[in-house]
Amino acid sequence: MTRLGPMSRTDLARHLDLSKASVSTFVRDLIGRGVLRELELVFGQGRPSVMLGLCSDAASFVGISLHADPATVVLADPHGRVLARRVLPREADPERCFEALAAAVAAVRQEAGVEAGETAGIGVAQPGFVSRDRRICLASAALGWVDVDVAGRLSALTGLPVFIENDANALILGEQLFGPSGDCPDFSLVFVGDGIGSAHIVNGRLHRGHHGGAGELSHSPIAFDSQNALPCRCGNRGCLETVSSLQAIRGAARRAGLPADIATLATLAADGNPEALAILHRAGSALGIALAQLVQMFDPSQVVLMLDPALKESVFGIVLRQEMDNHVLRRSGVKTALILRGSEHETFATGAASLAAQHYLFGSNCT
Numbered sequence: 001m002t003r004l005g006p007m008s009r010t011d012l013a014r015h016l017d018l019s020k021a022s023v024s025t026f027v028r029d030l031i032g033r034g035v036l037r038e039l040e041l042v043f044g045q046g047r048p049s050v051m052l053g054l055c056s057d058a059a060s061f062v063g064i065s066l067h068a069d070p071a072t073v074v075l076a077d078p079h080g081r082v083l084a085r086r087v088l089p090r091e092a093d094p095e096r097c098f099e100a101l102a103a104a105v106a107a108v109r110q111e112a113g114v115e116a117g118e119t120a121g122i123g124v125a126q127p128g129f130v131s132r133d134r135r136i137c138l139a140s141a142a143l144g145w146v147d148v149d150v151a152g153r154l155s156a157l158t159g160l161p162v163f164i165e166n167d168a169n170a171l172i173l174g175e176q177l178f179g180p181s182g183d184c185p186d187f188s189l190v191f192v193g194d195g196i197g198s199a200h201i202v203n204g205r206l207h208r209g210h211h212g213g214a215g216e217l218s219h220s221p222i223a224f225d226s227q228n229a230l231p232c233r234c235g236n237r238g239c240l241e242t243v244s245s246l247q248a249i250r251g252a253a254r255r256a257g258l259p260a261d262i263a264t265l266a267t268l269a270a271d272g273n274p275e276a277l278a279i280l281h282r283a284g285s286a287l288g289i290a291l292a293q294l295v296q297m298f299d300p301s302q303v304v305l306m307l308d309p310a311l312k313e314s315v316f317g318i319v320l321r322q323e324m325d326n327h328v329l330r331r332s333g334v335k336t337a338l339i340l341r342g343s344e345h346e347t348f349a350t351g352a353a354s355l356a357a358q359h360y361l362f363g364s365n366c367t
Contacts, residue, residue, distance in 0.1 A: 006039055006051040006052060006053040008050060008051055008052065009023050009024060009027055009049070009050070009052065027052060033058075034055055034057075034058055035054065035055060035058045035059075036052050036053065036054060036055065036058075037052070037053060037054075037055050038050050038051070038052060039051040039052065039053050054078045054079065055078070055117075056077045056078065056079060056081075056117075057077070057116065057117040058078055058117055059077075059078060059117045059118055059119070059120040059357075059360055060075050060076065060077055060083065060109075060112065060116040060117045060118070060119045060120065061075070061076050061077075061078075061119070061120055061121060061122075061123065061353040061354075061356040061357045061360065062074070062075055062076075062105050062108065062109070062119060062121070062122040062123070062160070062353060062356065063075075063076055063122075063123050063125070063349040063350055063351065063352035063353025063354070063355075063356070064101055064104075064105075064122060064123065064124045064125070064349065064352050065125045065167070065345065065346075065348035065349040065351075065352055066090055066097075066124065066125065066126040066127065066143060066167075067125055067126070067127060067167040067193075067345070067348040068090070068193065068194070068345060068348075069089065069090040070087045070088055070089050070090055071087070071088055071089070071090040071097075071101065071104075072085065072086070072087050072345055072346055072348070072349040073085065073086045073087075073088070073101060073104040073105060073107075073108055073349065074086075074108065074346060074349040074350060074353060075108040075109060075111075075112045075116060075119070075353075076178075076350055076353040076357070077116065077117070078357060078360075078361070079178065080174070080177065080178025080179075080350055080353070080354065080357075082346065082349075082350060083108075083111075083112040083116050084107075084108035084109075084111040084112045084116075085108065085346065085349070086104040086107055086108055088100055088101075088104055090143075092143070092144055094145060094148050094150075094153070095153075098150075098153045098154055098157055099157065101154065101157075102154065102157035102158050105122065105158050105160075106158075119160060120160075120161075120356055120357075120359075120360040121160055121161040121162065121163065121355075121356030121359060121360060122154060122155075122158060122160050122161070122162045122163070122356055123162075123163050123164070123165070123170065123351075123352035123353050123354065123355030123356040123357075124150055124151075124154070124162065124163070124164040124165070124170075124352055124355070125164075125165060125166075125167040125170035125171070125348045125349070125351055125352035125355075126140060126143065126150065126164055126165075126166070126167060127140050127141075127142040127143065127166070127167050127195075128140025128141065128142065128143065128145070128166065129166065129212065129213070130164050130165060130166055130212075132212065134151070134163050134164050134165060134355075135149065135150065135151035135152060135162075135163075135164060136148065136149050136150065136151070136152075136164075137150050137164065141233065150162070150164045151163065151164055161356070161359070163355040163356060163358075163359055164355075165352070165355050166199075167197060167348055167351075168189070168191065168197030168198055168199040168215055169199045169206055169208070169215075170348065170351040170352050170354070170355060171189060171191060171197070171199065171306070171347065171348055171351040172188075172189040172199035172200070172201060172206065172351075173206060173351060173354050173355060173358065174347070174350050174351025174352070174353070174354040175189055175304060175351070176201055176354075177354040177357060177358060178350060178354055178357075181201075181302065181304055184201070184300075184301050184302060185203055185204045185301075186201060186202055186203065186298070186299070186300050186301050187200075187201050187300045187301055187302045187303070187304065188200045188201075188294055188295075188298055188300045188302075188303045188304070189303070189304045189305075189306070190217060190291065190294070190303060190304070190305050190306070191305075191306040191307070191343055192244065192245060192246060192287070192305070192306070192307040192308070192311070192343070193245065193246055193343070194245055194246055194247040195218050195241050195245055195247070196217055196218040196240055196241050196244060196245050196287075197215070197217070197218060198215040198216075198217040198218075198294065199214075199215045200214065200215055200298055200300065201300075202298065207298075217240060217290055217294060218239065218240055218241040218245070219232065219234050219236065219239045219240070219241065220239065220240050220290055220293070221236070221238050221239060221240075222238060222239065222240045222243055222244075222286045222289065222290060229242070230242040230243075230248070240286060240287065240290050243282060243283055243286040243287075244283040244284070244286045244287040244290070246262060246308060248283065249262065249265070249279060249280070249283050250262070252279045252282075252283075253265050253276070253279060256275045256276075256279065257275075258273070258275060258276055258279075262308050262310050262311065263308075263310040265279065265280065265310075266280065266310040266311060266314040266316070267310075269314055269315050270314065270315075277315055280311070280314055280315045280316040280319075281315055281316075281319050283316055284311075284314075284315060284316035284317065284318070284319035284320040284323070285319050285320070285323050287316075287320045287323075288319060288320035288321065288322065288323025288324040288326075288327070289323050289324075289327055291303060291305070291320065291323075291324045291338070292323065292324045292326075292327035292328045293327075295324070295328050295336045296328065296329065299336070300336055301336065301337065302336060302337040302338070302339055303336060303337070303338050303339070304339045304341060305320075305338060305339065305340050305341065306341050306342070306343035306347065307340065307341075307342070307343055308342070308343065309342035309343075312340045312341075312342060317340055321338060324338060
């Protein structure tokens, strides 16, 4: 119901493909546990329906974002509303990091108070690769961690169950559970930061790929001129990240003698500065071509692109839309929607909170 809003018992039975008797049984149990509550009557054809909704104080969920420095810790309710937050330096040493995060978890729980409901668990969004059981950071270049038991150590320090996920996957799961795209069975999400991440929901579930690496759009080759293509941190040259990421845009601005601030660069481009225009045009064009490739491969109903708000209405946003449209195979009456949305650092933390919420609401059947 977090995804789809209030629903009647009949709607739930249809959505879950269960009998009305089965739905009535588990609804009665969830109401008794304080997870669901009955809302208003809705009148239509036949008998009026009683709408059901999640109780805001049924539980609370901690979300930790290690996506960037500083780290962010939030406490969210079952609807994804942030009740308390802390921002703290992201420690490189794992033990110091976990101790600082545990203190921040205690602080947000205390700040929210008893009205927030019992804390059901902690979700962690981290850059890099995680184990299949979502407990261990296998490798993260950004954090400098290899084979770190994130879930085990944080759980020992906080007394709460902990679930970790790659930051892009956490972001799309948060969008699916708490965001406006929750009713879309097939959609993709791309974020533009110092790197470029992407993740995909296919048939209602997170698409991980055979080795768990699906969605590495950032390292797709986009510049084939080996002499001029910039080296990427992955060891290759000409990756999308070297052209369209915020780090790449700032680097290009500095080399051109322009301010590296994204908003200032966008203003210069809007005022007609040729070098600023060229930098944002090239970056937006490369990303638009990459998005077209994504659409060709996954055929999502929509692509949600999270980026710096200054880039949304700039030549960057205009050109990437044009390039995506130009390079997608045209089919009559069918078009993938591209939704540009300003990104906030806290979004990764609420995405992390959705990991704990998924396990609370859906148990072992969660994505």
